Amino acid sequence: MVDFTWLIGGPQGSGVETASTIFSGVCAKAGYQIFGKREFHSNIKGEHSYFEVRVSDRMVRSNSSTVDLMVSYDAETIFRHYSTVAPGGSIIYDLDMRDTETVDVATMDPYFKERLHAEIRRLGVPPTVRGVLDAAARSGVRTYPVSFKDLLADLAEQHGNPRLKLMKRMYNVLGVSLSAGLAGLPRDLLLRLIQDVFHKKAMVKKLNADAAAHAYDAGADLGDIAHVLAGAEKRPGTALVQGHQGTAIGKMVAGCRFQSYYPITPASDESVYLESNEILDVKHARPGSISVVQTEDEISAIGMMIGAALTGVRSSTSTSGPGFSLMAEALGWAGINEVPVVITLYQRSGPSTGLPTRHGQDDLLFAVFGGHGEFPRIVYASGDIEESFYDTCLCFNYSDVYQLPVIHMMDKFLSSTTTTCPVFDPSRVTIDRGRLLDSIDGEYRRFQLGGDGISPRSYLGLKNGIFWNTGDESDETGHITEDPVVRRQMMDKRLSRMDIVLERVPEEEQAVCHRAGEYTIVSWGSTKGPILDALEMLESEGVSVGFIQVKMLHPFPAKLVERLLGGARVIIDVESNQTGQMGNLFSQNIFRRIDHYILKYTGRGMTCDELYDAMSDIIRGGAPYRTVLMHGS
Amino acid sequence: MALRVADYKTDVHNDWCPGCGDFGIVNAIQMALAEMGVERDRTAIFSGVGCSGKTSHFINTYGIHTLHGRVMTFAQGAKVANPDLTVVAIGGDGDGLGIGAGHFVAAGRRDIDMTYIIFDNGVYGLTKGQASPTLKLGEQPKSLPKPNLNYSVNPIGLAITSGYTFVARGYSYDIRHLKDMIMQAVRHKGTSFLDVLQPCPTYNDINTRDWYAGLDMKDVAERHSRIYKLEDTGYDPAVHYADRGDLDEKISQALIRSLDWGDKIPIGVFYKNEHITSFETRMQEHIPNYTENPPAHQRISEEERPITDVSGLLGSLLV
Structure with a gap:
């Protein structure tokens, strides 16, 4: 069984995302299932960002806590992530930065540096890249120094163009190609993908393809983990999708023809995607289109959406917590006037601006209760990207049939995920305009x-x-x-x-009982992936744990959830927030206490390993009432 | 059968104060709609919140009474989704130039084909007469505990510099002229803005009907209405040529006239520019059949099945 995690890091603006797109694409084309997620700062250039891709020959729905192959062309990536590389794992790094000291890395904030220095003192190594890599090597990690500069020099010579020596912006392609070579991914797939990604300019395409070929070969020569990712059996109908594509393509299929929005992370990608694909093919009819309007603020975004909906058009807006706060007044207007609208709420960490580029499930209770006065609404949550496609279509039906605003809960975990899944099937969608x-x-x-x-x-x-x-x-x-x-x-x-x-x-649209058990997890939204992966880990040890995924969060399907709980004795609430918001709704509606909370509110998504550990502790007995997960940099 | 003014009236009881300037405005709107013969069920009046917000209930077309300050957002959304509608937005000066000022500016930049009428009386009437954004600095209508501390916003000047392509002013006690302004505004392609001076008989005891009529002027022999019509002075508001020279001149003269207050207050069309493309035209540049097949005309399903074909996009996602 293949279960392999690759990590690439670098300063924002250095092409980390492009490199991950290439790596994910090659792995998917090689027949693997992948789950990748990006972490980044609220910053345009310079701060640390990284991307982890988990590759497997079976379904994967979350990241793990350990890394099998890390590639880095900057020191910060080494300092932040060397300790997550598993014994037996590998690190490819740029030789040039071997002597970089921790104090030289200005973008590492003092809080991280303090923890890093404590760790370095404990390890008894010098505070340099070389020092921590030596420590990693001692614990069984293979480290591969590569001179990125020399690779560029080779390329410059090959092209007879000395200026190429300075093309540091190609380090990302070198990094991903070195990794592909070392991991034994098919070379032709890598080169084909590089050409697809850089197809716009012939010169850039050629240059990157040559660089990739050279770096791939250098990577293949590095060592002996070769061919771990030689390929798997391809599953027909597999798509490689990004976080916003489920809701965006769902809106197209559902017949949404008007979307208003104000730029906000992590929601705007969806609107930009819709606008980039504004002209729509329509069967047996003239081409259609979606009018996407960028507004002056979120108040205008919700106002325009309601105005458009009043003309009978399926209309929506997409936002995050701060924007949704501004929408609260008009939400009530849509409620009292029974206007069908869909608000796609990509949550991030609050309160206020909070952690603007980080994950959180902080806005559930606000979505349920936000706005003055009492009015009907539906709050509905998707567990993964594939679900979000079908759920988007359901949300439009709910809004039309019940004539009310629907708030579709998404989040940053989902929006910055790239994953393989069965391709969306529009023939499974119905349209009910009530x-x-x-x-x-x-x-x-x-x-x-x-x-x-x-x-x-x-x-x-x-x-x-x-x-x-x-x-x-x-x-x-x-x-x-x-x-x-x-x-x-x-x-x-x-x-x-x-x-x-x-x-x-229908009940199956309100809540899904993935399995029942004496210990049962209740949760909602994007925790689904890490939970299912953790439960598989427990299952492989013969421990069966139940999991109820609540999708309809308002109105709360109390009777249904109570029935699905069956004979569950211990109820565990898993959420990415500090207070256990759904646990709150659960107890209010079902009059039953949550026995254990597993919460994470560091802004980073849950990994299956940390969830597995927390669940194991609970089952073993003696776990605290409230476990807080901390993995991630 | 031709529609009469009465056809545009509802039987909803009008609870504005006796003598309110708003009556003149709603009458002028109904007269303008009747004279233009607009179809009632293809017309939507949007209104904000405040006394003026109730206007949509008195007019027998689609009537959408929205939120305080947000009327333009609702109205623009409807017009973009269905460009066939005749859309008129209505609000007070506090509504549009105070809480809704951001939307006021943004709407000018878009230039969607619709009309925005502001009932401008210098006070927040429905909350008992506080200072509104158009009240002049230092004035103290009867509800204010002390004179107004803020400089007044210039609605005409703000509209012109925000990009509105038709900017005019009317007076609620000159209904015939006001009706003419409304008709010109509605017929204009692009966002037209109409500032309507409207005495609040209950809370604004400074800018009263008598004050506008000049009855307070000390020299009886020299008394005259403060209101005068730009068109009577040979003023030409239109930008005739799409070059900087003419544009500079027409914008400058309009801004200068917009500063007039006191003994001579202009009404009429300040500025009109038909050389700016409307939002609909800009949309059409990217979506060629936008005006002929806008969102509101599009079919999205057949027998409850979606008919949007996303196979191209889905194909590109397949590995």
């Missing part, structure tokens, strides 16, 4: 009372369908009223929808 009218005869009242409280919906521009909307309480026509009797009728009409949602949405 009671949207296409013609009206006779008298029409937008908020007609009676029945199940969900009234037939007109839209701006529909003949004979005139209605009024107001943020004030209104009567059936949509005109303002402060009458106490009508007020009660209208509040009941809107809020009775919460019970209807739980009755009518």
Whole structure:
């Protein structure tokens, strides 16, 4: 069984992401399943960023805590990650930086340096790259010094162009190619991918392909871990997807034709992708398009989305916590006026600006309770990128059928993930526009009372369908009223929808019981991947642990979750926040206490190993009520 | 059958104060809609929050009473999604130039084909008369505990420098002229802005109807209405040539006139530029069939199945 983690690090702007795109692509094309994730600072150039790719011949859904092959052309990557390389693992590094001292690396903040120095003192090595690499070698890590400068000099000679010696920006391609050579990935796949990535300029393409070929061969000559990644059996229908593509392509398929947004990490990638693909092929019809509008702020983004939705168009916006905060007032407007809209909420670490480029599941309770007054909404969470495609389509159906705003919870863990998964299948998607009218005869009242409280919906521009909307309480026509009797009728009409949602949405869409057990994890969103991987690790030791993934978080499917729990004796809540927000909802709705919390709020995603360790402790007994996970730099 | 002004009225009880300038504005809007013969169900009036916000309930077209300061955001979204709609946004001066000032500026930059009318009375009426952004520095209408500490915003000047391509002012007690301004504004391709001076009889005891009429002027023989019409002075607001020379001249004269206040207050069209492409044209440059097949016209499903074909994108993701 192959389970191999590769790590590349470097200053932001040095091409770490391009290198990882190439490595992930080559591994996927070689038939492997991969899971990769990027960590980066809120910074354009210079601060440390890194990318870990886990490669396997079976499904992988999370990163592990250890690295098998690390490649680095800067000292900071060595200092930050040398200790995560497993005994038996390998480090390829640039010879030139061997004597770099910790104090020379200005981008390492004092808090990290202090911990690093304590570790270096304990190891009894000098505070240099060479020092920590010697320590790593002592623990069984193979270290491979390579002169990146010499590789460039070779290339300069080959091209008869001395200036190429200075092309440090090609270090990323050298790094990934050295790694591919050492790991024995197929050479032709690497060269083909390099050509795809740099296809825009013939000269750049040629240069990078030559550099890659040379570095690959140098990597293959390095040592004896060759051919660990020689290839696996390719699974047909496998796609290599990035975090934002599930929701973006989901929006296209679901028929979303208007998206407004204000730039914010980590949500904007989705909007930019939609705008880059704004013209849409449509079967048996003229080409369609999605109008993507970059607004002046998130208040405008939600206002425009609601305005567009009022014309009968499926409309959405995409944002993160700070932007969603600004949307709170208009969210209530959409609620009181029963406007179907979808807000895709890519969470990051708060509060305030928080850790702007780091992960967190901090906004669940805000999504559930945010906004003044009482109004109906759905809060729905996806567990991985594949799910997020289908869930996006479901969210649009929910919003149309129940005529309310839907908040689709995503996060930075998902947005900065690159992974293999079965390619999205649009034929599994249905489109249900609920009671949207296409013609009206006779008298029409937008908020007609009676029945199940969900009234037939007109839209701006529909003949004979005139209605009024107001943020004030209104009567059936949509005109303002402060009458106490009508007020009660209208509040009941809107809020009775919460019970209807739980009755009518299929159970498997509300919560998924991955397995049942005496020990059962309850969780939501992107923790799904690390949890499933950790449970497989436990299972291989004969320990079976249950896992219930709650997708519908508001209204909370209390009865369903209670039933799925079965005879679970110990309930463990796993979340990426400090307070256990879903655990809160769970206890409020199910009147049952969470027995153990496993939480992580360092801004870094959970690894399967740390979750496995925490679960093992709980099962062994004596684990604390609350375990906080800390892995990651 | 031709529609009459009455067809554009609802039977909703109007609870504005007796003598409120808003009555004149809503009448002028209804008259303009009737005279242009706009289809009621292809027209949407959006309004903000405050006294002016109630306007959409008095007009018998689609009426969307939005949030304080946010009217332009809702209205622009609807117009982008369905460019066939006639869209008019309405709000107060506090709504559009205070809490909504950011949206005011951004809307000018976009130049979407719609109209924005601000009911400008210098006070926040519905919250009992606090100073609004257009109240002059040092003035003290009756609800203010002390004179206004802030300089006033210049709505006409701000609109021109924000990119609005039609900028005009009306007066709520000159309904005929106001109706004409509204018709010109609605017919203009691009975002038209109309600042309407509107006495608040309850809270603004300075800029009253009598004050606008000049009845407070001491020299009885010299008394005159403070309001005058730009068009009566031979003023030409239009940019005729798409060159810097004409543009500079028309913007400069409009900005200079926008500073007039006191004994001579201009109304009429300050600035009009038809050489700037509207947002719809810009969209069409990237989405060739945008105006003919905008979001609101697009079919997205057949028998509950999606018909958007993403096979190209999905193919590119396959390994």
